[in-house]
Amino acid sequence: MFFAGMRGVSAQDSVITIQDAIKLAVEHNFDVRISKNEIEIGAINNSWAMAGALPEISATANKSIGSSNLKQKLSNGTVTEKKGSTSQNFNAGIAVNWRVFDGLKMFATKRKLEELQRGGEYAFRKTLNETVYDVISAYYNIVTLNEQIDATKEQISLYEDRLTLTQRKYEIGTGAKYETLEAEVDLNEQRSALLSLQNALAVAKTSLSNLLGQPPGNQYRIADTIIIQPLPSMVDVKQKIAVQNPDILLANSNLIVLMENKNEINAQRLPVVTLNGFYNFAKSSNSAGFNLFNQTYGPSGSIGVSIPIFNGGIVKKQLQVSDVQIRNQQLQIDQIKNNIETALQNAYINYENALKAIELERNNLELARENITIAMERYKKLNITAVELRQVQISYNAVKYRLYNALNQAKTAEATIALLTGDIANL
Secondary structure, eight states: OOSTTOTTOOGGGOEEOHHHHHHHHHHHOHHHHHHHHHHHHHHHHOSTTTTTOSOEEEEEEEEEEEEEEEEEEOTTSOEEEEEEEEEEEEEEEEEEEEEEESTTHHHHHHHHHHHHHHHHHHHHHHHHHHHHHHHHHHHHHHHHHHHHHHHHHHHHHHHHHHHHHHHHHHHTTSSOHHHHHHHHHHHHHHHHHHHHHHHHHHHHHHHHHHHTTOOTTOOOEEOOOOOOOOOOOHHHHHHHHHHHOHHHHHHHHHHHHHHHHHHHHHHTTSOEEEEEEEEEEEEEEESSSSOSEEEEEEEEEEEEEEOOOOSTTHHHHHHHHHHHHHHHHHHHHHHHHHHHHHHHHHHHHHHHHHHHHHHHHHHHHHHHHHHHHHHHHHHHTTSSOHHHHHHHHHHHHHHHHHHHHHHHHHHHHHHHHHHHHTOGGGO
């Protein structure tokens, strides 16, 4: 089965709606799942430990054993000579290193980590929305291909009738051979078009399966209805874009990260204060020599202050680069807003034009159907030529294609506006 919710239905008979497709993509699309894992990474990294605010504690231990020959002569005339004397040394300790002040860098880093976590959430929303948009586009592309296939099959049936009529007319001497040949060529052209459409449909279904995170071999059918929904007002859409559009939110988040990077660089100009604490234990023993046993233990501590004086102007250069990066990011934000405004205007234009085309082509389709019926009857009665009948058939097919393309254009415009507002995953 294509997905678990379709109980008792074979894979060949599975029908998925656009809502089913979106749900599958949200749950199984690989890009969406990877992006969701990136959110988890951001949450893990967002800690005071990663910001460098917590102390470091380490423990060490070392033991050594040695054997040596001793020959010792003291100032009082005592002479000690011993072979194979042994010595043992043991050292252990705990050290604490805590940078209590680093020019406020740790606070800037923590704010950056928080913003990076939010940026990961915005990036996830962006990936999710774009994936859903791709699913909608792929879904209605399949719907359009299905409709075009049905239209082509209908055309084939009409062309077969025309071929039969031309053959009969030729056999009884009222028609010309070229009419039969032309009818057969047109019929074969439609059959070839059908093969191309069926191939495009198979490829489109495979592509949709990939977007849904499903194996390419799964078989399913698409609900073949395109329902056009009314669009919200331009004012409402612009208000949503300002607060919900993932591209804008992510770009603003990246700007905050760059500003915190600058704060981190600035922190290099300030002193660094470090607290160090130690507890050491040392013991040594010798089987010969002046010191046969020695043992020391106890705590100790120190305060270290590092004041930057000159580092070759590196910090100044880094700040200059940071300023340029911030300016570039601000320009990118302006560019994103302008691109969104352009896309929004184009989507509304495409939608309005598509609605007009849909209404017009639906009327044309009714007229074309009636016209082709009349033309077939007139051709049977020798009132029109095969060329005229052929032109009527071509016009009928063109009307159906224009209607399906207009419907697809309207749905694409709907999806584009939902993508820009950040609402597309809720469709």
